[in-house]
Each structure stands twice: as C-alpha cells, then as structure tokens.
Amino acid sequence: MSAHAFLSASGSSKWLNCPPSARLESKFPDKGSEYAAEGTLAHELAEIRLRYSNLEMLRAEYEKRLQVVEADPRYSPAMNDYISDYVDIVWEHYLGLKAKNNGKAYLFVEQRLDFSPWVPEGFGTGDAVIIAGDTIEVIDLKYGKGVPVSAEKNSQMRLYGLGAYNNFGLLYDFSKIAMTIVQPRLDSISGEALTIDELLAWGDAVKGTADLAMRGAGEYSVGEHCRFCKAAATCRHLADYNLELAKYEFAKAELLSDEDVSDILMRAETFTKWINALQSYALDAAVNSGRKWPGMKLVEGRSNRKITNPAALAEALKQEGYNEDLIYKPTELRSLTDLEALTGKKNFVAVAAGFIEKPPGKPALVKETDKRPEWAPEQSIIDQFEEE
Incomplete structure (x- = not known):
C-alpha cells in the first residue's frame, strides 16, 4: 500500500471543497520541497524523542537513530529545541489525562489511523494519540513557520479523530475527542474538543463528498484551498475566476464603485498567487522538459556580479x-x-534578552474570514505612514 492515501487527510481541505481536484492533481508529480524534507526530519526526531524517552533498555537504538538525524545537514540545535517544546506538550497532555483517569492512560506514537469507513481507502498517521478513560486526543506536529493553523473545524484533524475512534472504539467506551495542533516555531497551540457523536455526525456528512472526490466527480470550486493544489497553475476553473478581473477594463463607468473596489481586492491575492504559480509551471516545463510556449522563448536572465575571492x-x-x-x-x-x-x-x-523586539505590524486589509482580530487604531493610518 502506498505511503499516502489518495484522499489524504492533509489534503482534505482541497477535495472536500473541490471534489474533482483530487483526480486532477493526480496528473501532476509530487516534487516535494526543502521545507517538506525539513519537516519530515523534525517529525522523525519527535518520534524518536517520544518513543524511546522512558525506555532505558532501548538506549542503544535511541542513540543510533538520534545520530542519524543529527548528521543530517537540515538538523540544527534550534530544531532540537523546538521539538523539545513539542515533546514537553505531548507529555503534559498525557500526564494530565492520566491523572484524571486514576493513573491509566496510553500514548501511541506515529500511529496509523484508518478512516476508510468515511473516506474511501482513507488513512493517515497520527503523530501522537492519547487514550484515557472516555477521551481520545490526537496531537499533530506542524513544523512549518508560515501562518498559525487552527484546529477548529480542521478537516485533517477531524479525519484523524475518526481514524483514532475507528482504531480503538471497539476496545474503549469513548464519549469525547480532543484534537490539538502544535506549531512550536510559532509558539502556537490550537485545539478543538467534540463529543464522539458530533464527530461521527461530521464524518457522515462528508462521506458523500469523499465518494465524489474518489470518482473525480462533483463541482469545481475556487477558494483558499486552491493555494496548495498542484493543478492550480493550469486549472481552467481557477483561470476563469481570476480572469474575471479583466471585466473592469471594459466597465462603462469612469470610476469604480465601492463594490468594484472590494471585489477586485478580494480577488487580488488569489490572482497574484495564480500568476506566480503559472509562471513557475511554464518556466519549469520549458527548462526541464523542453516545452515550447507559443510566442515565448527562454533567455538568460539578469544576474548580479559577485566576488569570487x-x-x-x-x-x-x-x-x-x-x-x-x-x-x-x-x-x-x-x-x-x-x-x-x-x-x-x-x-x-x-x-539575546533585552536586545530583541517585535514592533507592531502595519495595518493590512484582508478578507472578513481572516482569523486575526480587527485592528483598533490608536492613530490614523495616514499618521503612521507620515511618521516614517
């Protein structure tokens, strides 16, 4: 069986919002990235630290595996510190649940989770799964340092929760599920707690969409999920959505209305990301596959001089x-x-205590769905820019 499910939990935000995208993405290779490789190494370190920390009889195996990780050029003392923070959080949650359940709790590391009763051939890996009394907790490590990821209404975590329930539900009488995301490089911990009945109801609600995604059926839909889609660069539906901006070129009114301005700004970020993705796709195909694009050619780009010695x-x-x-x-x-x-x-x-500061960021105009709190200005935006 492949290491990754066709309908993966990590990709669920795409195929749940745009069911046909899963089959569309399968036409593109998974090229990976340096960031993904770094994340994989961090997960391996976390697994080693959790699995062997209290098993002195396996000390030799622990040291051997740890040496391999530390020899990787992606490893750094900072990575070790961040993973230590994550490990501490897992043990804190484990010991807390253990204390509440008369000293009985079980921790599973890198646990395979089968959620196929809800998603065809669906499975994934839980970084840490804790079972204690009537509660399951699934903890997910995210080593990236982009933006905080919320566990609330997070489809990946809910699918992991369903998988954990499916794995252990026949052995234990669960009534609650907790799902936690730890991002140590952002000092971010996010969680969601549901009853098992609520989780199962959600699972039943997404079964139909998962079936559509497996068959490549359903309606295409453009949204934030397109950002991580491998087919985004050449997706006709995303292109049609972005090219709607062209209609403003032919608007009869001399000035844009307030609604026009909002519509353009709402589309601008998606449009920019799409253009960048399209440019990267076309350049990669031209350089690495000899692709000839009509009306275009490859040239040597500009470069900066540098001192060799x-x-x-x-x-x-x-x-x-x-x-x-x-x-x-x-x-x-x-x-x-x-x-x-x-x-x-x-x-x-x-x-560095006393030598580092993080000044407040400048105000930014974003969509209403953005999770950041609304800015309450103490002075006008114009005043802030004039001070610079």
Missing part, C-alpha cells in the same frame, strides 16, 4: 594603495534565524 581582491586593492577602512565595511551581524540556529532557541533567548 574576497581576500585576494582586498590584497590587490591594498597593493594599489587603498586603506582597509575603505575596502571593508563594519562586520554585519547574521540574521536572527541564523543566530538562533547557531546557538539553539532556548540559549539564544537567554543571550
């Missing part, structure tokens, strides 16, 4: 009579990300 160039300049203070500029401090990776997250926090 700084020390030798500096010596040559000094021989010409230039002083060092004219040749060199003051030493620049590395980026915060580099320094944190160098020292480890916890050590860096201690060393």
Whole structure:
C-alpha cells in the first residue's frame, strides 16, 4: 500500500471543497520541497524523542537513530529545541489525562489511523494519540513557520479523530475527542474538543463528498484551498475566476464603485498567487522538459556580479594603495534565524534578552474570514505612514 492515501487527510481541505481536484492533481508529480524534507526530519526526531524517552533498555537504538538525524545537514540545535517544546506538550497532555483517569492512560506514537469507513481507502498517521478513560486526543506536529493553523473545524484533524475512534472504539467506551495542533516555531497551540457523536455526525456528512472526490466527480470550486493544489497553475476553473478581473477594463463607468473596489481586492491575492504559480509551471516545463510556449522563448536572465575571492581582491586593492577602512565595511551581524540556529532557541533567548523586539505590524486589509482580530487604531493610518 502506498505511503499516502489518495484522499489524504492533509489534503482534505482541497477535495472536500473541490471534489474533482483530487483526480486532477493526480496528473501532476509530487516534487516535494526543502521545507517538506525539513519537516519530515523534525517529525522523525519527535518520534524518536517520544518513543524511546522512558525506555532505558532501548538506549542503544535511541542513540543510533538520534545520530542519524543529527548528521543530517537540515538538523540544527534550534530544531532540537523546538521539538523539545513539542515533546514537553505531548507529555503534559498525557500526564494530565492520566491523572484524571486514576493513573491509566496510553500514548501511541506515529500511529496509523484508518478512516476508510468515511473516506474511501482513507488513512493517515497520527503523530501522537492519547487514550484515557472516555477521551481520545490526537496531537499533530506542524513544523512549518508560515501562518498559525487552527484546529477548529480542521478537516485533517477531524479525519484523524475518526481514524483514532475507528482504531480503538471497539476496545474503549469513548464519549469525547480532543484534537490539538502544535506549531512550536510559532509558539502556537490550537485545539478543538467534540463529543464522539458530533464527530461521527461530521464524518457522515462528508462521506458523500469523499465518494465524489474518489470518482473525480462533483463541482469545481475556487477558494483558499486552491493555494496548495498542484493543478492550480493550469486549472481552467481557477483561470476563469481570476480572469474575471479583466471585466473592469471594459466597465462603462469612469470610476469604480465601492463594490468594484472590494471585489477586485478580494480577488487580488488569489490572482497574484495564480500568476506566480503559472509562471513557475511554464518556466519549469520549458527548462526541464523542453516545452515550447507559443510566442515565448527562454533567455538568460539578469544576474548580479559577485566576488569570487574576497581576500585576494582586498590584497590587490591594498597593493594599489587603498586603506582597509575603505575596502571593508563594519562586520554585519547574521540574521536572527541564523543566530538562533547557531546557538539553539532556548540559549539564544537567554543571550539575546533585552536586545530583541517585535514592533507592531502595519495595518493590512484582508478578507472578513481572516482569523486575526480587527485592528483598533490608536492613530490614523495616514499618521503612521507620515511618521516614517
């Protein structure tokens, strides 16, 4: 059986919102990324730390696997610190449930979860699953540092919850399910709690959509889920949606109405991402597959000059009579990300105390569905820009 289900839990936001997209995506290869590889390594480290932490008899195996992870160039002291935070959270939740259930609780690491009763051939992997009394908790590690992911109404977590219930429901009398997402690089923990009846009702409600997705049937739908779709660059339905912006070029009124402005801004982010995806797709096909695009050609892009041997160039300049203070500029401090990776997250926090600040961000206009709270200005936006 393949390592990933055709209708995966992680991709459920796509196929639940746009059922035919699953079959459409299957025509495109999964190229992966450096970020995905880093995330895989972080998950392996988390699994090692949880699985072997209290088993002294397996110390040799623990050390052996840990050495392999630490030898990977993607590993850093900062990764170890972030995963330590995640592991601490898992143990905290486990011990909390254990205390509430007379010392009885079970922790399963990297547990295969079968949710096929609701999604055809559906399965996934729960990073940590805790069973205690009448409660199941599924904890998911997300190592990315993009935007916080909420566990509320999260289809991936609910499918994992269904899988956990399906795996253990015959052995235990569950009435509650807790689903938790931990993003240690963002200091973010999000959770959702449902009754088993509520979770099962949701599962029954999505069965029909899952069946459509498996058959490649149903209606195409454009939305936020398109961002992660492998077919987004050349999807005709997304293109039609974005090209609706062209209608404003032919508008009869000399000025856009308030409704026009809102409509354009609502589409702008999706349009920009689509154009970028389309450009990347076309360039990749031209460079790596020899694809010829009508009316276009490949050319050598612009590049910046760089010094190949700084020390030798500096010596040559000094021989010409230039002083060092004219040749060199003051030493620049590395980026915060580099320094944190160098020292480890916890050590860096201690060393850099008092030297780091995070100023408030500038106001941004976003969709009403954005989870961030509405901005309450203390001064006008114009005043803020004028101060700069």
